[in-house]
Amino acid sequence: MKACHRVRPVFDDPNLVGCAGLLPALLLGESAGLHELLGGHLSVGSANAAVKSAGVIAGMLTGADSIDDLGVLRHGGMPRLFGDVRAPSTYGTFLRSFTHGHVQQLDAVSSRLLAGLTARVPGLIKGATDPGGIAFVDLDDTIGEVHGYAKQAAAYGYSKVFGLNAMVAVASTPLAAPVIVASSLRKGNTASGSGSARMLTRAVATARQAGVTGRLMGRADSAFYRHDLVTAMMKARMWFSVTARMNTAVKSAIARIGEDAWTPIKYPNAVWEADDTVAGGGYWVSDAEVAETCFVAFSSKKKAQQVPCRLVVRRVRRLQPRASDGSVQGELFAAHRHHAFITNSTLSMVAADQHHRGHAIIEQVIAELKDGPLAHLPLGRYAANAAWLAHAVIAFNLARAIGVLAGKKHARARWATLRAQLINLPGRIAVSGRRLTLHLPRDWAWAEPWQTVFDGATGPPSIRAA
Template identity: 25%
Template structure:
């Protein structure tokens, strides 16, 4: 019989004064750099009763911190409350519930107030270290890429607004907007609009609303050079005209309907060009072509007004590739090729068909952002009331950005930790245990001697604390 590698280990009932989320000290420093606590306390002061002990802004930030650490309901704020040396005094569960109830009673104004503070905090973070490579306002790495997408959140009980969805599930259908940090980072959550379950992923008004909310979250000088990416659900004339009227660029999935099928059949074979992968190398078995000139007449005809037709300057670009073994062909596929399309108004030097297609395909990173959101409080909305869940969604947005800003400000672009998803960031950095000692009239937080990622925490602390 093999002996245990840790013989005679038993649980001692005596408790020690430890910090179970020592790495979250980096998150607290990000809150300070961004001015988030002060801003929330000022913006939500009208929701604070006269003799209240706890400020609604601090309460909301404590809940967001708990969610950033992995919590998924109000009760999980107890983990933050148990560590006052790091997070300060935290309100009790009944007080937290009363704050959410007060904010939900005036949800529209509360959401607007939270988003204003969120936008100011983002501007402060970007002023300290812009998360995108290149120069603001320039296409070469400096362009801000805003990804839009809808997702589904399952409800496991009868909740206000929970309804059957278009995918035969039951719950909600929020619309999300993200900033893509590119290959050197993760991404930020600009806005989440909670919607009932039956909301359509093709609703142009919802896409316009989420785009307006997303642009309001960007620093003002960053709004002029934005690329909007989305799937085919956003391919409506109204939405594309909205983007065009704002002077922005777009790369939107375009459904392969009859007009596309007619163009595919009419386009000459020599019009197809080799597609490339993200590294610029030829992509085996994939080709791209500009279909615009071969689209049938109804696509290009004159309507009663400009907004009844597709915006001028729009190009429809198709990619064809051989389906992987076992995949079934669709009705819109042609001669054994899988056809997918997108619309864009991008023109200029360097933007070849292959480059535009790669840029659009990188929209897939949006799916990663949604998966990370669901790992940061969006998997299950905890309240029965729709208005309270709207406040919860704003908390999720704050929590997701606290993690993204921690990575942006604490680590250099070449550091792999800049691209870690929340689960790995929590396991390696945020939830390491430590001990607070008092010496020389100072309190010091000591980490485990052999923790493999001590150097990352030290580097992040030094970078943030010298701000």
């Protein structure tokens, strides 16, 4: 490819748009009740709050990570496609008018909108209604970086980054990519697991409201190894799968596991060795093995508060450093890294380990948020940044919904991919007989999925359900 040298750029066309994919995205949101929910629940003291909130969500869908980036909504023919587009400074003033109570109202909108989206796009949480299926609720937190010291509640957290702590809960199934079911912004130096029990209760309620009727499993890492969280999972009649801290009780339990109890598992770089002389026709040749033992979690609590459960342990051979002559220390001093988690599930040991490793899916969600609106938290007021996070959650779920509508190739695509292929699509508006025609690029590689999204957002229920 070679660039043409005979080009003269001129910014003068009032009919061009650079993000035509916002049209079906916002139409889908409207059909799921976005504007009605915002109008009915959001009482923030700002005129036309529902319109402004929808504008912030639209800007985030295109990749805005700051107030100034919301100006992308005002170019070319965008005012013809979307009414009531405001200036970035207006959106900034609107967000600064939020209080903690208003953020909770926005969380309520997000929860109800997800239920509306699952009704419009049945495959959004595919498999959640299967009688024998399973859905997962994963919790994790991250530090959202801020720039400048005039930021309310910002502090240095566990990652040594100056920012605010955002806790997120996502729901997923083996057949569907995750959607965000709850979020919360905290002080930058807040302990990761603080408030996780309340977050889980909210997340489960949202997941159930969105149509998850099957078995739920709650997953979290060792930072959330807390009695109140595990108790909340049991109270919600969930299976739990939480990474255990390597305290004295856990280390002692691992030490009691005999060598003959370890089972090789399929792990990265594992090789299947066919052997007709063993059950199953073969076995995995891998440096990873699993074993389990009975365990009583939180044994320092009163007996009535202790949690009898299974302790499943995965061990991976620790790579030995090479000596100066290139040799490797022999087997006598071989050691393993151990990863243990507690669970009350009835799954097999190997299946329980596989499902627990699936908790890493929430790391991808956090990465997608940080590749978009959470690249940094742009506002000085704590409540305003909390509102920014709540809007980002709505935008994420909307993007996930249009990805599912687009078909299998986009159902699990990352947000950046959806932006590049389905949202930030150039177009030109033509007017004929009071009707707008949106001309899109010829030979666009993702024209068919885009048209499917548009038809699903605007067509009858039979098209949406397809």
